[in-house]
Amino acid sequence: MGEPHDSFASYPPIDPVNFDLIVLGTGLSESVIAAAASAVGKTVLHLDPNFFYGSHFASLSFHDLTSYLTSPYRPPSAASGDSDYVVVDLLHQSPYSDAEFASRDDESASFLRENSRKFNIDLGGPKALLSADKAIDLLMKSGASQYMEFKGIDECFVYEVNEGLANVPDSRGAIFRDKKLSLKEKNQLMRFFKLVLKHLDDTQEEKISEEDLEIPFVSFLERMKLPPKIKSILLYAIAMVDYDQDNNEVCKDLLKTKDGIDCLAQYSSSVGRFPNAPGALLYPIYGEGELPQAFCRRAAVKGCIYVLRMPVISLLMEKVTGLYKGVRLASGQDLYSSQLILDPSFTVPSPPSLARKDFLSERLQLLSQRDIKGMVARGICITKSSIKPDVSNCSVVYPPRTLYPEQVTSIKALQIGSNLGVCPAGTFILYFSTLCNDANEGKKLLKAAMNALLTLPVSGNSESVPSASDDIKPIAIWSAFYIQKLITSKFEFISSAPTPDGNLNYNDLIDATEKLFGHMYPEEEFFPKATSPEDTKDEDEEEEDSGITLES
Amino acid sequence: MASRRRMLLKVIILGDSGVGKTSLMNQYVNRKFSNQYKATIGADFLTKEVQFEDRLFTLQIWDTAGQERFQSLGVAFYRGADCCVLVYDVNVMKSFENLNHWREEFLIQASPSDPENFPFVVLGNKIDVDGGNSRVISEKKAKAWCASKGNIPYFETSAKEGFNVEAAFQCIAKNALKNEPEEEMYLPDTIDVGGGGRQQRSTGCEC
Numbered sequence: 001m002g003e004p005h006d007s008f009a010s011y012p013p014i015d016p017v018n019f020d021l022i023v024l025g026t027g028l029s030e031s032v033i034a035a036a037a038s039a040v041g042k043t044v045l046h047l048d049p050n051f052f053y054g055s056h057f058a059s060l061s062f063h064d065l066t067s068y069l070t071s072p073y074r075p076p077s078a079a080s081g082d083s084d085y086v087v088v089d090l091l092h093q094s095p096y097s098d099a100e101f102a103s104r105d106d107e108s109a110s111f112l113r114e115n116s117r118k119f120n121i122d123l124g125g126p127k128a129l130l131s132a133d134k135a136i137d138l139l140m141k142s143g144a145s146q147y148m149e150f151k152g153i154d155e156c157f158v159y160e161v162n163e164g165l166a167n168v169p170d171s172r173g174a175i176f177r178d179k180k181l182s183l184k185e186k187n188q189l190m191r192f193f194k195l196v197l198k199h200l201d202d203t204q205e206e207k208i209s210e211e212d213l214e215i216p217f218v219s220f221l222e223r224m225k226l227p228p229k230i231k232s233i234l235l236y237a238i239a240m241v242d243y244d245q246d247n248n249e250v251c252k253d254l255l256k257t258k259d260g261i262d263c264l265a266q267y268s269s270s271v272g273r274f275p276n277a278p279g280a281l282l283y284p285i286y287g288e289g290e291l292p293q294a295f296c297r298r299a300a301v302k303g304c305i306y307v308l309r310m311p312v313i314s315l316l317m318e319k320v321t322g323l324y325k326g327v328r329l330a331s332g333q334d335l336y337s338s339q340l341i342l343d344p345s346f347t348v349p350s351p352p353s354l355a356r357k358d359f360l361s362e363r364l365q366l367l368s369q370r371d372i373k374g375m376v377a378r379g380i381c382i383t384k385s386s387i388k389p390d391v392s393n394c395s396v397v398y399p400p401r402t403l404y405p406e407q408v409t410s411i412k413a414l415q416i417g418s419n420l421g422v423c424p425a426g427t428f429i430l431y432f433s434t435l436c437n438d439a440n441e442g443k444k445l446l447k448a449a450m451n452a453l454l455t456l457p458v459s460g461n462s463e464s465v466p467s468a469s470d471d472i473k474p475i476a477i478w479s480a481f482y483i484q485k486l487i488t489s490k491f492e493f494i495s496s497a498p499t500p501d502g503n504l505n506y507n508d509l510i511d512a513t514e515k516l517f518g519h520m521y522p523e524e525e526f527f528p529k530a531t532s533p534e535d536t537k538d539e540d541e542e543e544e545d546s547g548i549t550l551e552s
Numbered sequence: 553m554a555s556r557r558r559m560l561l562k563v564i565i566l567g568d569s570g571v572g573k574t575s576l577m578n579q580y581v582n583r584k585f586s587n588q589y590k591a592t593i594g595a596d597f598l599t600k601e602v603q604f605e606d607r608l609f610t611l612q613i614w615d616t617a618g619q620e621r622f623q624s625l626g627v628a629f630y631r632g633a634d635c636c637v638l639v640y641d642v643n644v645m646k647s648f649e650n651l652n653h654w655r656e657e658f659l660i661q662a663s664p665s666d667p668e669n670f671p672f673v674v675l676g677n678k679i680d681v682d683g684g685n686s687r688v689i690s691e692k693k694a695k696a697w698c699a700s701k702g703n704i705p706y707f708e709t710s711a712k713e714g715f716n717v718e719a720a721f722q723c724i725a726k727n728a729l730k731n732e733p734e735e736e737m738y739l740p741d742t743i744d745v746g747g748g749g750r751q752q753r754s755t756g757c758e759c
Contacts, residue, residue, distance in 0.1 A: 011622050053626040117663050136745055145746030147628065152743060274743050282743060286631060293628035300617040301596045306624040421631075 011331065014307065018336050019045045021520075022327055024312050025343020027055035028506070029489060029497040029513040031295035033341060035142055036517050038302035040524045045335065046296065046304050048343075049073070049311035052289075053296055055343050056095065056484075056499050059120035059287030059422065062112050068123070069099040069482055073345070076311055076330040083334060085316035085325050086360060090346050093370075095499050098439040099482040102457040108477035112382070118424040120287035121380060124484075124500030125431030126414030127288050128153060128281040128395065131270035135291070135506040136282070141527045144294035149285045151420055152277030154391050158237040159398040159452065160229070165388060168237045168397075170280055171271045181230075189230055192221075193268075200265050208257065217260030218245040236399035236410045239263035240504055242435050243409055244400035250408040266507075281395060281504075283414075286421045291506075315340070315348065315494070322360030324494050339520055341495045344370070344487040363493060371488045376502040377442025378484055379432035379450060381476040386428055387453045392417030395504070396453070403448040409434045411449040412504050430454070430476075435502045439483045446481060488512065491519040561728040562632050564614045566654040567639035568647040569621045572677040575711035576639065577613050580721045585712050602725045611725050623657075630662035635671045635728035640694075642676045642687040642708070648694070655701065671727035672704045675720055680710040 020042040023030045031053075034046045050068075052058055060068060073092045103109040112119075129135050129150070139145035157165040169175040172193070175186050198204045212220055217239065221231045235245050239260050243251040255263075270280035284290045300306055316326040316334060326336035350368035351361040388394060398411040411434040418425045432449055436442030450456055455475045489498040489512045498512055514526050565573045578584050581598040597614045614633075619625045636658050640647040655672065664670040676694050679687065691708060698704040705727070707720035 014622075053628070140746045143746075145744075148745070150743040150745055274745070277743055282745075285742070286628070290628050293626045296626065297596075297617055297619070297629070300619050303618075305621070306619045307622040308624040310622070 011307065011310070013331070013333055014045065014305065014329075014335060016043075017334070019043045020337060021045070021339045021341070022047065022335060022337040023341045024048070024327070024346060025055045025341075025497060026050075026053045026292050026296060026308075027343060027497055027499075028057040028292045028295070028509060029516065030055070030341055030343065031292040031299065032138065032142075032510070032513050033497075033517050033520070034304050035144065035295040035299040035302070036526055037521065037524075038299040038304040039142070039527055040521070042521075044299060044304040045337070046299065046306050047310045047312060047329070048308050049330075051309050053308070054123070054289040054292045055345075057122075057124050057288055057292050059122050059289030062116040062119040062121065064116075065119075065121045065123065066101060066480070069096055069480070076313060081328070081332055081334070083316055083328070086319050087314045087328060088317055088348050088364065089314045090312060090342075091349050091368075092345055093347060094345055095485040095487060097483050097485075098443070099480070100443075101480045102478070104457040104475065104477045108457075112478055115424045119382075119429070120289065120422040121429060122288045122431060124288065125378065125380065125429075126395070126412050126433055126504060127431075127500065127506065128283050128414060128504055130266060130280050130505050130507075131273035131277055131282055132266055132280075133270065133505050133507050134510040138510055138527070139291075139294070141529075142295065142298055144291075144298045147294040147297050148290050150277075150282040151285060151393065152274070152279060153281035153283055153393045153395055153414075154278050155388065155394040156237065156279055156281065157388070157394060157396045158233050159396055159402050159449075161402050165396065165453075168233055170238065170267060185227060185230060188224075188226055192224055192226060192230075192234075193264075195224075196261055196264050197268075199261060208261065213256065213258035213261070215257055216245065217255040217257045220257040220260070232399045234260070234264070237397040238267045240397070240412070241410070242502060244407075247400070247408060283393060283416060283420055287416075312346075317360055317363070319360065320358075322358065322363040339495065341497055341516075341520075344497055344499045347496075366492055367494055370496065371490050373486045373488050375436060375439075375442065376484050376486055376500075377434050377436045377439070377446050378482055379443075379446040380478075380480040381430040381432075381450055381454055381456070382423070382478045383428045383430065383454065383474045383476050384426060385474040386417065387415055387430070387474055391415075392419055392428070398449050398452070403445070403452060407445060407448070409436065409445065411445055412502075413449060414504070428474075433502055435486075436483075442483055443481050450476070450479065489516045491516055495520060559608070560610045560612055561634045561725065562612050562614065563635045563637060563724055563728055564616075564630065564633045564658075565637045565639060566616065566620065566625075566658060568641075568644075568650050569618075571639045571641040571644070571647050572711045573639050574615055576675065576677060576709065576717060576720075577615060579711045579714050579717045581613070583714065585714070587712070600721075602722075604725065604729055609725070609729065611721075611728070625657075625661075627661045630658060633658075633662055633664075634731045635673065635724050636662070637673050637675060637724055638704075639675045639677055640689070641678045642689050642694075643678055643681050645688050648676075648689045648697075651697065668702065671731050672701070673720065673724050673727060674698050674704050674706045676706070676708045677711055679708050680713050680715065 021037050021044045023034050023046045026048045034044050038044050075092055156168040158168050160166050166180045169178045175189055198206045199208045235241055241253055241255050243253050267280050311330040312327045313330055314328045318325055328334050347370050348364050348367050351364045394415050396413040400407050400410055413432045415428050415430045416422050417428050423429050432446045434445045455473045456479055487499045490496040501508055517526050567573055577598050581600045597612055600611045602609050602611050638651050638654055640651055659667050695706050698706045705723050707716050709716045709720055
């Protein structure tokens with residue numbers, strides 16, 4: 001059922017055959033670059049071997065998600081043909097492994113099958129946007145925002161040992177309203193927020209010292225005498241760091257005070273940026289897969305040519321210099337471009353070690369080494385009731401050591417309900433992720449996080465024993481676990497786009513994408529201001545019972 | 553409640569490349585026609601205010617932005633459509649034959665809650681070409697196909713001469729209005745980050 005286009009005749013040849021840029025894969029970075037390059041007048045061809053947009057950032061139907069994660073990509077047999085260039089076959093290496101699925105019972109399984117297309121499940125979840133983050137700015141700057149709509153995430157929770165879910169006090173009002181904080185804690189938190197606001201306010205004299213800005217944020221928070229609970233909320237739920245900041249041996253992302261302050265600033269300016277968003281986080285209606293599609297449409301409007309279901313099978317390289325010249329499509333057609341961006345699933349085989357030391361094999365050697373920076377474990381559950389009564393869409397952070405003592409990374413979770421157009425009425429999708437060193441560790445963490453809030457389906461070798469409390473926890477009718485390699489973007493003579501990262505937001509990814517664009521087109525602006533004439537205001541303000549016009 | 557969302561009607565125009573989708577939009581909204589064909593670049597969507605039973609609605613007509621050329625329109629394009637316009641060229645057999653593909657593609661991708669009653673409108677365009685001597689699809693044949701697909705309204709148009717374009721779009725607007733929106737999604741807490749989606753746009757012919 002997945003592929004809508006079987007009945008179409010095969011494509012006509014692509015015309016023209018020369019482009020400034022060919023992009024393979026429609027992930028978020030690739031799509032942003034296609035839009036940015038098209039906006040400055042580059043001729044761009046954007047290809048994807050899949051029948052859907054988004055690559056690793058897609059939102060898929062139930063059926064398509066499971067088959068995408070499990071069925072190996074079968075590259076079409078290499079079309080042979082004469083070329084003046086050396087033809088190097090592309091190698092596909094899926095970033096996904098260790099996928100496992102479990103349904104609660106046959107009834108659940110058939111419900112999911114029957115409603116497959118009502119689901120838009122994020123492949124790279126959990127992901128959300130902060131109202132004041134870079135992704136929102138980029139959506140507005142590029143004009144892609146006009147193709148999307150968002151809703152606010154209703155509540156942000158932090159998981160506490162023995163306490164369960166507690167609200168993240170992210171604003172003055174929230175601190176006052178909070179029922180779980182003591183009066184003393186409230187005062188401490190208020191004082192701290194005031195200090196941060198003063199520091200960020202250019203008209204105020206009082207600043208955090210340069211020295212303090214360079215020390216670990218965790219030490220600074222201790223110096224401010226903030227209790228462990230508050231410290232943990234600031235570090236893991238607001239600054240959203242991954243590793244245990246109190247454990248120097250395992251911490252790979254020790255946050256400096258100045259970066260911590262920036263995170264708090266971004267978070268607090270996100271709260272209330274859009275009056276009808278209840279908190280700091282937004283989520284796209286129909287899922288994260290709408291993001292790359294919005295940028296692709298932006299690119300198309302500027303002349304970028306789109307061809308889905310079109311694998312690239314090989315690269316064309318110049319024999320002597322080893323320079324990239326073009327690509328060979330599965331259709332057998334050869335196309336040429338000055339630059340190429342590859343989806344992170346694709347690479348070239350490294351040349352045999354005995355190969356001559358020439359430019360070509362040196363370049364291939366460079367290209368074949370992908371920048372793999374660890375892995376992220378992702379999990380998905382589908383439930384028929386919310387983890388918090390009367391709350392449809394919410395985020396949860398499990399700080400390190402809240403699930404068990406050896407938990408060194410925080411776990412992020414996001415629950416999205418049917419009012420965001422991602423699942424049938426009465427159901428919820430929950431996403432979980434954590435960084436990990438190996439698949440078993442990652443899955444163990446996710447399972448512990450899920451078990452804390454849900455009753456999971458029993459898979460083959462489950463150790464979950466039904467306990468008395470199980471009957472009040474929402475029942476997951478389906479669960480999935482998979483491991484995804486973290487591949488970062490890379491600029492060589494051929495560029496490679498990044499996979500989704502372990503963060504809840506897109507800040508790092510947008511940074512990397514802008515940097516990649518800067519490398520590729522040092523003389524060009526990343527979405528020049530006058531890209532589109534939509535900055536004129538009209539009667540929007542009058543009909544404000546729902547949407548929001550934001551002046552940039 | 554009649555939220556803002558209901559005041560805005562999304563119409564998408566589908567059909568093979570070169571049948572005149574962009575021209576029809578331009579004729580209807582801007583009363584302009586260009587004889588020079590180039591594959592669509594720069595067309596996004598056009599909006600037009602329409603009055604219906606004393607109420608004003610904004611018709612937002614979405615062009616394919618050229619993504620139909622290799623059948624690569626994403627699901628986002630189809631989502632939330634209130635009416636789907638299928639266009640073919642009365643002088644090109646293939647474009648008529650492909651109507652069925654486009655209709656099915658729409659129903660799969662948009663998956664409307666009530667596919668049987670989702671409003672389509674079919675336009676047979678370019679009836680002016682060669683005084684009608686080069687046409688290969690008769691009105692009768694087109695109407696028979698429309699009847700077989702649940703009595704889809706059918707119009708013969710000439711974007712070049714502006715013939716029947718206004719009438720066709722009035723029907724499109726009327727049918728879009730009748731389409732029941734998908735429930736709970738458009739409650740008032742929807743956030744439109746840029747606010748641009750509801751604004752009057754030029755055709756963006758800066759290219």
